Amino acid sequence: EQFIVISERGGWRQAFLYSLDGKEIANLTPGKYDIIDRLAVDEQGGWFYFNASPDNATQKYLHRVPLDGKGTLERITPQDQPGTHEYVLSPNAKWAFHTFSTFNSPPVTELVELPSHRSLRVLEENSELRKKVDAAKHTPAEFVQLEIDGGVTMDAWMIKPRDFDEKKKY
Numbered sequence: 380e381q382f383i384v385i386s387e388r389g390g391w392r393q394a395f396l397y398s399l400d401g402k403e404i405a406n407l408t409p410g411k412y413d414i415i416d417r418l419a420v421d422e423q424g425g426w427f428y429f430n431a432s433p434d435n436a437t438q439k440y441l442h443r444v445p446l447d448g449k450g451t452l453e454r455i456t457p458q459d460q461p462g463t464h465e466y467v468l469s470p471n472a473k474w475a476f477h478t479f480s481t482f483n484s485p486p487v488t489e490l491v492e493l494p495s496h497r498s499l500r501v502l503e504e505n506s507e508l509r510k511k512v513d514a515a516k517h518t519p520a521e522f523v524q525l526e527i528d529g530g531v532t533m534d535a536w537m538i539k540p541r542d543f544d545e546k547k548k549y
Contacts, residue, residue, distance in 0.1 A: 381404065382397055383397075391413055394408045395407065407427055408444055414429045418430060418441070426445060428441065428455075440454055441454070462481035466478075473493055477491045477496075482519075483512070483517075484512065521536065522536050
């Protein structure tokens with residue numbers, strides 16, 4: 380009896396709930412952030428699942444909001460996993476293939492139960508690649524924000540050389 384429209388009409392890529400006669404019922408994702416990908420609609424449970432990055436544009440997390448438009452944004456990706464996350468959700472949104480990586484570590488793919496995000500099985504650990512990355516002994520990438528002209532802030536990352544000396548001027 381309803382459908383979801385993704386629109387940037389308010390300056391942000393958001394999800395809106397509409398009735399079949401075309402009347403807007405609710406903005407499901409109000410806030411100053413963009414939906415990156417829509418992933419699933421769990422009609423039985425009453426949830427809309429999507430990827431977004433409300434706080435840091437260099438990262439990507441799984442979120443959900445109630446379909447009735449009366450709830451708040453809920454982050455499903457665990458707080459202790461900063462980085463980029465890819466999800467392939469089952470049709471009922473109870474399970475997902477989850478791939479997690481950071482700039483400094485190779486991806487790991489696992490099967491997770493939703494919404495608890497409990498890992499049921501690691502499918503790809505990338506242990507050989509992880510050993511190679513660890514052996515490279517690089518400095519971790521740092522994510523920073525840069526102020527540019529016109530009061531605009533840009534997200535960026537920086538990798539310092541292995542022999543970087545903070546006392547030196549570069």
